[in-house]
Amino acid sequence: MSSNTTGRTTVLEASELDFTYRAGFSLFASRREGHHAVRGVSLTLGQGETLGLLGESGCGKSTLSALLCGDRRPDSGAMRLFSEPFDNFLKPSRRRLARVLQVVAQDTLGAFDPRQTIGRQITEVLAIHSIGQRSEYRDRAIEALRAVALPSSMLDRYPHQISGGQRQRAAIARALVTEPKILLCDEPVSALDVSVQAQVLNLLLDLQQQRGLSILFISHDVRVVRHVSHRVAVMQMGRVVETGPTEQVFSSPANPYTAKLLAAVPKGRRRSNPAGANAAPRILGENAAC
Ligand code: ADP
Ligand code: MG
Numbered sequence: 001m002s003s004n005t006t007g008r009t010t011v012l013e014a015s016e017l018d019f020t021y022r023a024g025f026s027l028f029a030s031r032r033e034g035h036h037a038v039r040g041v042s043l044t045l046g047q048g049e050t051l052g053l054l055g056e057s058g059c060g061k062s063t064l065s066a067l068l069c070g071d072r073r074p075d076s077g078a079m080r081l082f083s084e085p086f087d088n089f090l091k092p093s094r095r096r097l098a099r100v101l102q103v104v105a106q107d108t109l110g111a112f113d114p115r116q117t118i119g120r121q122i123t124e125v126l127a128i129h130s131i132g133q134r135s136e137y138r139d140r141a142i143e144a145l146r147a148v149a150l151p152s153s154m155l156d157r158y159p160h161q162i163s164g165g166q167r168q169r170a171a172i173a174r175a176l177v178t179e180p181k182i183l184l185c186d187e188p189v190s191a192l193d194v195s196v197q198a199q200v201l202n203l204l205l206d207l208q209q210q211r212g213l214s215i216l217f218i219s220h221d222v223r224v225v226r227h228v229s230h231r232v233a234v235m236q237m238g239r240v241v242e243t244g245p246t247e248q249v250f251s252s253p254a255n256p257y258t259a260k261l262l263a264a265v266p267k268g269r270r271r272s273n274p275a276g277a278n279a280a281p282r283i284l285g286e287n288a289a290c
Contacts, residue, residue: 051217
């Protein structure tokens with residue numbers, strides 16, 4: 001497999017991706033043209049790396065995430081997973097993709113079916129993707145909950161019966177149950193209280209270190225991206241305008257837009273890394289279940 005600029009093995013690679021939302025019928029000329037949401041985006045994600053995708057609301061981050069997880073198909077461009085064409089992971093079913101790549105989204109309530117227990121929704125993933133034996137589903141679900149510091153009693157709870165932080169942990173557990181190599185986290189802490197944000201971020205960093213996960217961490221929050229990312233890609237109006245190691249981008253941004261984006265927030269702590277460049281830093285707070 002090829003390596004990216006950090007010397008890590010590349011697990012996910014996108015080249016020149018383009019995507020336009022097609023317009024439906026509209027009386028307004030501007031809406032008839034559609035919206036060119038992703039414009040020539042190229043990026044790589046290395047093994048065990050967190051790539052922060054930073055950009056203002058509406059710049060195309062979630063659309064790019066939808067392309068990278070196969071929910072939408074690009075109009076042009078190419079994607080490779082573990083050096084194989086992305087489409088190999090979608091056919092004949094998405095099972096292969098589900099085993100290597102999972103998504104954690106912002107809306108924890110919307111991510112779960114309100115009528116089914118958390119346990120049912122975790123084990124359902126195993127059933128849908130034919131992973132393991134039915135007799136071991138419950139144990140695997142408990143194991144996934146344990147990995148995110150949630151008790152097994154969560155299995156019988158409904159989504160509305162647990163807190164937002166617990167629900168995000170449960171969503172991460174559901175993503176982990178297929179033992180993926182890559183997590184696409186789209187604003188995973190944006191809907192959470194600040195204290196709970198820190199706990200969920202620490203959890204993601206711990207999981208990365210334990211499992212060697214590669215994480216695309218999408219956020220509009222400059223400070224959060226700085227805390228968690230090894231490298232950063234800055235997105236503006238559908239384009240990636242700057243990519244580089246986090247400290248380099250934050251200390252001397254090459255692109256004027258990046259400089260403006262970073263100047264808009266007070267200076268915060270950065271990804272501190274006493275144990276070396278690949279080690280996960282601790283952020284604020286404790287890792288108690290929230
Ligand atoms: P971000 O995640 O960075 O906030 P999105 O990827 O959600 O941005 O949206 C990028 C642009 O595409 C926005 O201008 C948004 O209004 C538009 N967009 C998003 N979803 C759709 C859709 N389903 N149909 C048409 N336009 C959309
Ligand atoms: Mg979004």
